[in-house]
Amino acid sequence: MVLPAFAQDGAGLYQKNCAQCHGADLNGGNATSLVDGIWQFGAENSYVTRNIKFGIPHLGMPSYEKTLSDNEIRSIVSYIRESENNAGAQKPPTPEELETMDYDIHVETFADGLEIPWAIDFLDNNTALITERPGKLRIVKNGVLQPEPVKNTPEVLHEGQGGLLDVAIDPEYDKNSWVYLAYSHVLPESGGQRPPAMTRLERGKIVDNTWTDAEVIFEAPHETYRTTRHHYGCRIVFDPLGYLYFAIGERGTAEHAQDITRPNGKVHRIHKDGSVPKDNPFYNEKNSIKSLYSFGNRNIQGMAIHPATGELWATEHGPMGGDELNLIKSGKNYGWPVITYGLNYNGTVITEETHKEGMEQPILYWKPSIAVCGLDFYRGDAFEKWKNRLLVGALKYEEVRLLQIEDERVVHEQVILKGAGRVRDVSTGPDGAIYVVLNNPGKVVRLAPKPN
Ligand code: HEC
Structure with missing residues (x-):
């Protein structure tokens, strides 16, 4: 195998540090293969780099923060990518069948060829609406994706994490x-x-x-x-009383989440x-944003109303290792950035504190972060x-995970779909x-129970 110079350095470093677990040919051994196209903990270079630098301690993947420089890690990642190419690694196709504890599931493609659907x-x-982040609103009618997007939808800023986000x-x-x-x-x-930007909401009719x-x-x-x-939020949900809730992320300025004169880092009603x-x-309150409902929320991209209780539940992206599931209540402070279970992405500590008087604890947090996005109570x-x-x-x-909640506690969690692509939204x-x-x-894929 012929490697470019930077990847050759990576090859040596790999053999010295990684081969004993991931195999001399990267094909796996004590630990997973790195050339089979399957990335359980994130496929993009940024995730792979972070997984090497900070490790996945609870699974026995060591952290190389202290032993390898950023450049050395970069050259190892190049070597892994180069080897993947040489091995012809391909992401496995979306599975057609899934096994879960309760059901065998049939997976079918509902709409294909979409551009960053959100x-x-x-x-x-018979009719679904799908947003595409670059700014298009698409219609699927009787199972067929209509070629023409809806005309005249609002102009959006499609840059970074921004663009056309939720539809409700x-x-x-x-x-x-x-x-x-x-x-x-x-x-x-x-x-x-x-030019500055912020999340905006609009309603309209499709004629x-x-x-x-x-x-x-x-x-x-x-x-x-x-x-x-980045960090625009945003999801829109309605409760049984007819209120509309939405969330705006802190837009990259953590301390704004604690400031009620700012719209960012909040849930609104x-x-x-x-x-x-x-x-x-x-x-x-003086100078407050009047629509605020809760604060101290870093970047919420999952919201759902409990079908029986009408409660508002939300998932938010934490920093590294601090993704949260929260039960959102009026006027409460969810703590970001004063308390968190996460670290900065460069591994430095944001705060030692995970608890504080007057600040809410998450119902559940994910460490390491799974990058929570999209949330729904199953209603069918x-x-x-x-x-x-x-x-x-x-x-x-x-992944799509299924959580069973009792008395505001998560009593069971299972992964029902894995590795089919980055999950932006889930909906019944x-x-x-x-x-x-x-x-x-x-x-968009559709999961239905297999008939027995
Ligand atoms: C002591 C054993 C060990 C060593 C040494 C080790 N790893 Fe790992 N690595 C693991 C384990 C365990 C996992 C978790 C996945 C699994 O169960 O195999 C993992 C996971 C990973 C992942 C995430 C894979 C995915 O599917 O997303 C990457 C990337 C990775 N290792 C790269 C490296 C690199 C690069 C090195 C050398 C610098 C290295 N590892 C050294 C044990 C090891």
Whole structure:
């Protein structure tokens, strides 16, 4: 095998440090193969690099932070990539069948060839809406992805993690035809500066494949917009009383999550027409953002209302090793960045504190982080035993997990889908199947119980 110079250094370092576990030919041994196209803990270079640098201690993968320089780790990663290519490693195809503790599941492709799909929701039994982050709203009708995206949808800033994010259908869609979108909104450029952006919400109707009657229902004060391009949140959910909840990530400035004069790092509650409930917890505080509902939330990209209790549950991306599941309550402080179970991505400590008076504890946290994204309580009939269990998506670990919750505690967790792609969203369909929105490749798969 002929290797470029930088990967040759990597080859030597690999043989010295890694071969005893992952095999001299990288094909595995005491530990997993690194050339089979399967990346259980994240496929991208950034994840592989972090897994080498900080290890996966609970599984016996050592940390190389103290023994290898960043450059040395980089050359090992190059060597692994080069070897993958030479071995013709390919990501295994999406499985057609899954075995879980309760059901054998059939997996089929529902929509394919999508560009960074982000969210799915259903207009009726035969029609799904799917957002693509670059700014398109797509329709799947009777199982067929319509070639033309919906025209005239809002312009979005597609940069970094931003773009067209969530889509949500009004619970009374039959009567009012409202559809809600969340997206990254950018202010006009001025003076050659990078224009600031923030998450914005709009509702509209789809008539003749065109977005019409558009109304902006949430727009943050422009002085709070940020020039960063990450941590926008955002999910939209409705509770049984008709309130609309959404979340905005802290936009890369951690301390803003504790500041109630800022919209970022928070959960918000509004009425569906955009008006703000007067009994919101910070409504009467001076200079506050009136729509705030909770604070200290780093970057929420999963939200769901419990079908029986009406409670609001949310998953948020923590820093390294601090992903959280939270039960969101009015006026509560979820602690970021004062308390967290995570570390900075460069391995340095953010805070020693995981608990503090007046700050909420997560119901569950994931260490290492699985990169939680997309959340839904299973609401259908097809998987009878899974009623009201929580479906949790994971980008980095490419997983859908199923959590059983009792009395605000997670009593059981199982992985039901793994390795099919980065999971952006999970949703119960009107037919009771579970729909999973994937990136790399950009598609939606449908999980249904296999008939016995
Ligand atoms: C003492 C044994 C050991 C050594 C030495 C070791 N690893 Fe690992 N590594 C593991 C184990 C265990 C795992 C977890 C997966 C598994 O169960 O095999 C792992 C996981 C990984 C993963 C994540 C794989 C995935 O599927 O996402 C990467 C990447 C990795 N190792 C790279 C390296 C590199 C590079 C080195 C050398 C610098 C190295 N490892 C040295 C034991 C080891």
